[in-house]
Structures are given as structure tokens and as C-alpha cells.
Amino acid sequence: MTVASGARPARATRLGQWAQELRALLRRWYLQLVRERAHLVLTLCQPAFWLVFFGLGVGGLVDHATVGTDDYTGFILPGVIGSTVIGSAISGAVPLLWDKETGYLHKLLSMPINRGSVLLSRLLFQVVVTGVQVAFILLVAVVLGVRVATGFPGLLLVSLVAALLTVALTAVFLALAYHGPGHNTFFTVSGFAALPLLLASNAFVPLAAMPGWMAAVARLNPLTYANEASRQLVLGGWHPRLVGYLVGLSLFAAVCVTAASLAFRKQAGGAP
Template identity: 30%
Template sequence: MTALIAGTWWMTHRRLSALVRNPAMLIMSLAQPVIWLFLFGQLFKRVVELPGFGAGSYLDYLVPGVVIMNAVSLNSFAGMATLDEIERGTLNRFLVTPVRRSALANAGVIEQALSTAFQSLVIIALGWAGGAHYPGAAAGLPILVAASVLIGVVLAELSTTLALLVRDRNTIIMLNVMLLLPLTFLSSAFMAKGLMPGWMRHVASGNPVSWALDAGRAALADDPDWGAVAGHAAPLLALAAATVGLAVFSFRSYQRSQ
């Protein structure tokens, strides 16, 4: 356990140092969620007038959607960093050291989690500046950020696994482009599930992106439904743990193939 903690510390320190030296991408990638927040927020603001929508302000409804959508978008291409390390030979050098494979996976999880949390907080602050209200802010906002981190971990570890197994940028880009829009629009990011077509509502109920959204929105309500929060957060947490395990297995599979 001590070796795992030490390895995780040094691998995380290495990745965070590189991020601190070049934070431009982390800042620049906020442009897209800002456009979603204020362009979509203005374009569809009257959708709340539909009977059964269930929100007084579309911006209030949209902020959690943009937070989770940004986490999905930010983490879907995490495997590109792994491909960079494969191409430079850095990963192969680490794999012949005593550093545990789980420490390599943990470092990626921690880096992506911190990046996702930072951007989620910025989006929440921008939403508040634009007039969004967070009734359950004290407990709800940390849960929304945690939900964004969990869905980010799921996507980042799947992307890392794909990079280790396929080792082709074009394949990763193609699969991510194919998945990003369905994951987003077959969820409750933009529209209340009660107003969706029946088939879409059923798909959204099984979409992990909706689990993260529903957990965050339930926690932000005037009267939070903690049962609903737990009911959506538990499978999301289990899925995140499973994808981390899959990434660790993929590191070992990659090493055996060398």
C-alpha cells in the first residue's frame, strides 16, 4: 500500500506539474461551455413555459447540464495524453520501473478530477453571474461538482483504455465524435425527461450522463431528495470504479504486448 501511495503521489505530481506549466488548454477549453451556457440559455429560455417542464428559469436548469456536458467533453479525449506518452516512449520506461500500474491509472484519475472540478466551479460561478439560482447550494453544489468528476472519470478511463488497446488517434477521435452527441442529447441536459418522446426517456434513464445530472439537480433543489441523489450517485460511483479497474487491466495488457 505504501508503494502504491508513493507511486501515485509521484506520478500525479509529474502530471500536475506539466499542467501548471501549460494551463492554456484548460482555460481555452472553457470557451465551449460558456457558449453553451449563454447562447443556449438565451435561445431556449422560453422552453420553461411548456407545461410540465418543472423549472422556473431555463438558466437554472441549464447550468448543471453544462457542468456535466463539459465534464464529458473534457475527459473524452484523455486517451490522447496516453498516446503521446506511448509515442514518446515515456510509458514504456515507466512500465519497467517498480511503479505500480494502478499508480499510473490513479495519477490520470486525479489530474482529470482536479481539472474537471476546476472547470465545473468556473461554470457554476459564470452561471451565478448570469442570474442562475442554486437553492440547495450549500450541499448541492459540492454534489454537482462530485457528479461531474465521477462522469469525467468514467469517460477519461474509457478513453485511456481505448488508447492502450487501439493505439490510434483517428479511432479515438471517430468514436468520441460518434458518442458525444448521443450521450449529451439522450440525457436530461437540455430537456426535462418528462417532455421527451417515450423511447428517448427510457434511454436517458439508463444513460450515465443523466445519472450525474439527476444527482446534481436533486441535490440543488429547494427541498433536496437525498434518496434520489443516492440512487443516481451509487451506480455512477460503481461505474467509475469499474472503469478505473479496466484502465489498470489495460496497462497490464499493454505491457504484456511489448
């Protein structure tokens, strides 16, 4: 009487089923996001406010010699993108957190889907959301007069850098949401992590202008390297070390995703 027999389906069927479940999960994330209008609009606009008010306001105070350019808005553009990625990675884990707390995640995991599909669909979805945010930020930056040294191909690479960082950080926060004991811990830890991650990096201040110990900390921060890469593309120009940054960020993302998928193989944390 079942649709599926007990036998293992053929490889082609399995691929088709995998695509079907990913599409269904993405549809669910999409519908839930677009039906929260206010949340959606604010999510898209908030980073641009940063760029306008922080860039134009604080920019007037900044000594151009310290930041190494007279285009402070261009200088903080990578930082604004970085802070957007951090916010996106945290809010990207929240739907999973609610699914866990309401019991829906249990239902999902009792279905004949690949356990990795929940993680993968969430990562894909968050990369697209961040992509839209970054596109909007870049558009505002261009309107504000930022001239990108590497032109349009450079903008695409800036987006790639943002995508890699999104994958890495979202994977980490998804693992925290899945494995942690509950939403209190999740919001405490993510709230605690967000600011140091942003401020102990070169997002708004160059490493050379920091006290030595702080620069040392910032050098351990993956966001610093994402910023370096984007800053090179926006203010500097094409340079061989961009390859190093991109390879490093890709490795970092791969490590985070592997760790998260191992976490997803285990039992979810929280109430038994």
C-alpha cells in the first residue's frame, strides 16, 4: 500500500528525489521569509543605512592618511558587507532554531529525506538572501560616488567573497542552533560573538591604526581576510594576492560546512 517500496531506489531516482526535497525546503524558507514583509524590507535596507550614515557621518572625522584613502565610504564598504554577512548568518539560523523548538525539525528528520538537505537548503537560501543584500549595498555605494577600481568583474568577486563568508558563518550558527540547548543560548552566544567579530577586524579601522595586540587578534579573524580581499578589489586593483584570499576563504568555508554537517549527523541538542 506504500508509494515507495522497501527496496533501494535507483541512482537517477535518488537524484530526482534529492532535487525534489531541496526544492521543497527552499520553497518553505522562501514563503516564510516573504510573508514577513516588515522583516524582509528592513533586512534589505538596514545595511545601506550603515553605509550612508556611518560612511558620510564618521567619514568626516577620519584622517585620510590613517585609512590610506580619501574615500572613507569606499574604505568601509567591505566592513558594511561583513557586518551584513554576520547579521545574515545569525538570522539565517533562526528559522531552524524555531523549527527545532516547535518540534517541526523532528518531523522533518523523520521524513525520508537526506539529513544534509536541511543544512544545504538553509545555506543555499542564505547565500541568495545575502547576495541580494550585497547587490543593494553595492548599488547604494556606487550612487554615493564610490568608484570600484576593478570595475564590474571586481563587484562580482566582492559578491563571491561575501558568499563564501556567508556559507562559513551560517554553517557555524546553524550548528549552534541545531546543537545548542535552546534559543536563550543561541541569542546570547550569537549576540556576544557578533560585535567582537566585527570590531576585532579591519572592517572600519585599518590594522596599522590598531594597537599591536588588537591587530594580532584581528589577524586571527576570518572577517579581516574577507575585508582585505574586498578592499583590494574596491580601492586597490587587481593583485595576485587576491588568489590567496579566495583560496583561504574557500578553505575556511569548507571546514565550517564539514564541521556543521558532522554536527547535523548527531542528535539535535536541547530537550530529549
